[in-house]
Amino acid sequence: MIDVDLSMVNWARGQFALTAMYHWIFVPLTLGLSFLCAFFESIYLRTGKEEWLSITKFWMTLFGINFAIGVATGIILEFQFGTNWSNYSWIVGDIFGAPLAIEGIFAFFLEATFFAVMFFGWNRVSKRFHLFSTWMVAIGSNLSAVWILVANGWMQNPVGMIFNPETARFEMHDFAQVVFNPVAVSKFVHTSSSGFLMASLFVLSISCWYLIKGRHVQMAKKSIIVACVFGLLSSGYVAFTGDESAYEVAQKQPMKLAAVEGLYKGETKAGIVAAGILNPHKKPGDNQDPFLIKMQIPYLLSILANRSLNSFVPGIDDLVYGNAKQGIESVESKMIKGKKAIKNLALFKQAKKDKDDPKAKLALEKFKENQEYMGYGYLNNPEESIPSVAIPYYAFHIMVTLGTLFPIIFALFLFYGLKDSLTQKRWLLPIGLISAFLGLIAQQSGWVVAEVGRQPWAIYGLLPVKVSTTNLAVGNVQTTFFMFLGLFTLLLAAEIKIMLKQISIGPSEGR
Amino acid sequence: MISNLDYTTLQQLWWIIIAIVGALFLFLTLVQGGQTLLWQIAKTDLEKSLVITCLGRKWEMPFTTLVLFGGALFAAFPKFYATSFGGAYWVWMLILFSFIIQAVSYEYRKKPDNLLGARVYELFLFINGSLGILLIGAAVGTFYTGSNFTLDLYNRVTWDYTLAGINLRGLEAAFSLFNLCLGIFLVFNARVLGALYLLNGIDLSSTPDLESRLRRQVWSNFFIALPFLLYVLISLLTMKGFNVDNTGTVSLTASKYLSTLLAMPYLPIILLCGIILVIYGVFSSSFKQSNQGIWFSGLGTIFTGLVLLILPAFNNTAFYPSKLDLQSSLTIYNASSSMLTLTIMTYVALGIPFVLAYVVYVWKLMDSKKLTVDEVNEESY
Incomplete structure (x- = not known):
């Protein structure tokens, strides 16, 4: 066994949680703001009105400030898998x-x-090529999300691979299964649309500040209309794909669903907890x-988990201690x-090293009988298979509550904005x-649900x-943890200060 | 056709692809080199803005190429990725830190209320261009000099090099004269490239002092880089290498890299062309007042880098040797992904020429007009 x-x-x-959460402060804004910049610039090109150019340049400045720190916090995530x-x-x-390499080749460049x-490029390329470039940045940003979420989706629902005892690793068996993994697909659509929603809230938030202060009123009103249309559409996608994500979780990660619902004893006709302590x-x-x-809310969890009113939704106790009646x-x-x-894998490896083929063959046969359970062999007790319940439970309910609130906010602003x-x-x-x-809290909560769960x-x-870690003395990781904490906090403080200054300067004088 | 390639060919092909990405990264370190020149060549705010803006339009290129380099290694040679990044922990962590602080510096340096002040962001850029590149050089040097790791039956890495009771986890790479010389050469070569690129990208007609300083830097940095390059090259010809025999047993063999150069004669030719191109770029810019030197020295750097990365991996050589346990050493054959993954990745790699094409097109488009003082006054980093 491994020590x-x-x-x-x-x-x-x-450390991974720290760097991922910092990174995710900036990424949703990049995903959505890049498209909003493209919308604003498209309107400018279509109308030819300078005010839209000013609006475009203003939001682009904020996009650039956010983009830089998003890139800075992102590089460490990729390499942290190795370190x-x-x-x-x-x-x-x-x-x-493979998805990380594809992300590098096609999205990052x-x-x-x-x-x-x-x-x-404003003075170096044609207006049309500039607009094309803005769209390419938006597409590139979101393309990068595709591949990283394919990778994450595979971690949540590993498909398309086989275990090779010779190399003692998992190897690709079906790339299409990895790419079109249903968890990855729903994760991408849910995550990117929530990024669009977040950016819409960001634009709305800053525009409201201008309206409260009575500054840049026309620019703020125009920005609100565009952001609310985008935000409202995105909210619909977020809700639809959120439901799809929950269904996938129920099918592939029932323990996570039980944790986010605080469900210990499985139920048929299970209700969903709307709120609770x-x-x-x-x-x-x-x-x-x-x-x-x-x-x-009665029945809703059964519908959400299995698309069936009378279906059984397993609880934590069923999943840990088994439920013969339900075949768990x-x-x-x-x-x-x-x-x-x-x-038996250890016996196989040793026999291969000793060049004892009959012994290796026998060990391999025995290994194959139980290989799908290998991961469970590393657990010390059954309860170790349970994630924290409180963290995903509260995070999930915060996310859903806020997610329900946002379309109402967008609808109100759009209604009064149009009037x-x-x-x-x-x-x-x-x-x-x-x-x-609120959007930021919802974003972070979403990832807490996904990863803590x-x-x-x-x-x-x-x-x-x-058993996934590097063989490192704890002091190394502690040191880099605090290095990242200090550096990212410093950079975040700088980013907020710069951003606030740019907002206070406002559109035409920005940059 | 790709699906018919055998495993060995795919493994070799992917090392070559990675070597090309690595060599392109070395060319793109012109950005890092330029960063380290900032305080020496730019004496006024205007000159600083010109330099930073010219480099700032390209800062994402080496950054992205480095990320791709890492991603490609992860996908194609995961055992190397796990062994090197997990083992030589501190080298990679410090390299990453230097790139994190670079990423924000261009955007934040001149922004009002930037918390740290322009000088600190300039220092960040300097650290990235000097320490970052030096450590990358030291890390690449370990392809030749080896590292202090062992792998167990499950390929889990244990690193063992202690100084005063502290496991240095890869930092000892910088204590090897060869690694250090390679790192220093890369730093000064990047400075040469940075000066050449700035000569090419900025309209220097209204800043003649900046131009003369840049031309001086091209020559002086090349002059400093030269002995380190010579040491590296002479060492390569004379040092022992990590030979892998037919049974897969690794042993230290005299003049291994020299024998590889002789066995693969196009490598010394490419290397020689590379060095000549670098020298031509330097001389044409220093003495002939040309502004096109970057293309010659840049291409020369790509050629040189390509050879430096291909040499330790081919002709039955372990590219990531272990000094502690020779049999733990990694070759491109025992460290690679499965055949299916390499095949799929090769299909993916068909997109690289397309990516390169639009990168070159946009680069040309953006650099077709030199950066002027007027432009910097309007939009600058």
């Missing part, structure tokens, strides 16, 4: 590396090449009520099989002003996080 320094694993886990998770990189690199034109003393397997208080195997049983697989009465609705403007912060697995059901 694991748990404190190192947790520092590495914390902190080298065992992971070896075991799944044959599958996981598109962004990088046309970004320069977008910012420095978890019982902090609840333990898996006991008979305490998981909730102190809750408000439930216990984790303990899977662990026993997994440990056999690990033992040109926004400046009279003083009560509405502060709501718009804070909406970007996936624990303890790096590759769902196959490779636990604790």
Whole structure:
């Protein structure tokens, strides 16, 4: 068995969470603001009115400030797989590396090449080519999201690969399955549309500040109309794909669904928790009520999870301790099989090294009997297979509540914006002003649900996080953790300060 | 056709692709080189703006190429990715840090209320151009000098090099004279390229002092780089290399790289062409007042880089050798992805010429007019 320094694993886990969460402050804005800039510039080219040029340049300036720090925080994520998770990189690199390389070839170069034109090409290329470049930056940014989410989707729902005992790693078997993995597809559409929504909230928020202050009123009103149309459409996609994502989670990661719903004992005709407070003393397997208080919508969880009113939705206890009636195997049983697989893989590797072919053949046969449970063999107890319940539960409900609120906000602003009465609705403007912060909370919550809910697995059901790390002394990871924390916090502070100054300067004087 | 390629061909092809990406990165370090020149060549705010804006239009190129370099290694040679990045932890972490601070510096340096002040962002750019490139050179040097790791049956890496009880996790690469010389050569070569690019990209008619400083920098940096290059080249011809025999056993063999150069005669020819092109670019810019030197020296750098990256991997050589356990050494054959992954990635690579084509087209479009003072006054970093 592998000796694991748990404190190192947790520092590495914390470092990935830290860098990913910082990165995700900026990325949704890049995904959406790039398209909004393209919309504004398209309107400018169509109308020829200078005010749209001014609007375009203003939002582009903010886009550029955000883009730079998004790039800065992004590079570490790719290389962190190698530095902190080298065992992971070896075991799944044959599958996981390809989407990252494709992202580099097709998406990053598109962004990088046309970004320069977008910012420095106003007097160097034709108006049409400039607009084309802005669109290319938007497409490039979103193309990069495709590939990174293909990679992430594969971690959530590993498909299209086989385990090769000779190399002791997973290898690609069907690339199309990896790319068109249903989890990856729904994840991409959900994530990118939520990025569009976030950018729309950002534009709305800043425009509301101008309306409150009575500055750049025309520019703010125009920006609000465009942002609200985009935001409203995006909200529809977010809701639709959110439902699809939840269905995929229910099918592929039932433990995650049970955690986000605080569902311990499985139910038929299961209701969804609209709001509630978890019982902090609840333990898996006991008979305490998981909730102190809750408000439930009947049947909805069964519909969401299985598209069937009368279907059974397994709870945490069913998934951990098994439910013979529903045909669910216990984790303990899977662990026993997994440990056999690990033992036989070790015997196979040793026999191969000793060039003892009969022994290797026998060990391989025994390994294959249980190989699909190998990941469970690394767990020390069945309860280790349960993620934190409180974190994904609250994060999920915050995300959904805010996600329901946003289309209402967009609809109100669009309605009053089209009636040109926004400046009279003083009560509405502060709501718009804070909406970007709410969007940011929803964005972060979404990833918390996805990643905390996936624990303890790096590759769902196959490779636990604790065996994915590099063999490093904890001090190394602690040091880099604090280096990143310090540096990213410093850069974030600089970004916010610069951004606020640019907003206070306003459109025509910007840059 | 691609689906008919055998495994060995795919492995070799992918190392060549990675070598090309790496060589292009070395050319693009003109941005990093230019960054380190900033305080020496730009004496006024206007000159600084000219230099930073000229480089700033390209800063994403080496950055993106480095990311692609990493991504391609991950996809094609995951065992190297896991062993090197996980093992030589601190070298890679410091390289990454230098690129993180670069990424924000162009955009934030001149913005009002930027928290740290322009000087700090300029320092960030200097660190990226000097320490970042030096460490990249040291990391590439380990392809020849080896590293201190072992791999177990499951290919998990253990790194073991301690100084005063501290495991240096790759930083010891910078203690090798060969690695250090390669790193220093790359830093000064980048400075040569940076000066050449600025000569080419800026309309220097209204800033003659800047022009003369740039031309001086081309020559002086080349002069400093030369002995380090010579040391690297002479070492390559004389040093022991990590030979892999028919049974896969790795052993240290005298003049291994010299024998590879003799076995693959087009490599010394490309290397020689590369060096001549670099020298021609330098001389034409220093003494003939040409502004086109960047293309000669740039191409020369690509050729030289290509040979430096191909040489340690071919002719039965371990490209990532272990000094602690020779049999843990990585070859392009034992470190690669599966045949299917390499095949798929080769189909993907068919898109690279298209990507290169639009990069070159846009580069040409953006650089067709030299950067003027008027333009900088209107839009600058």
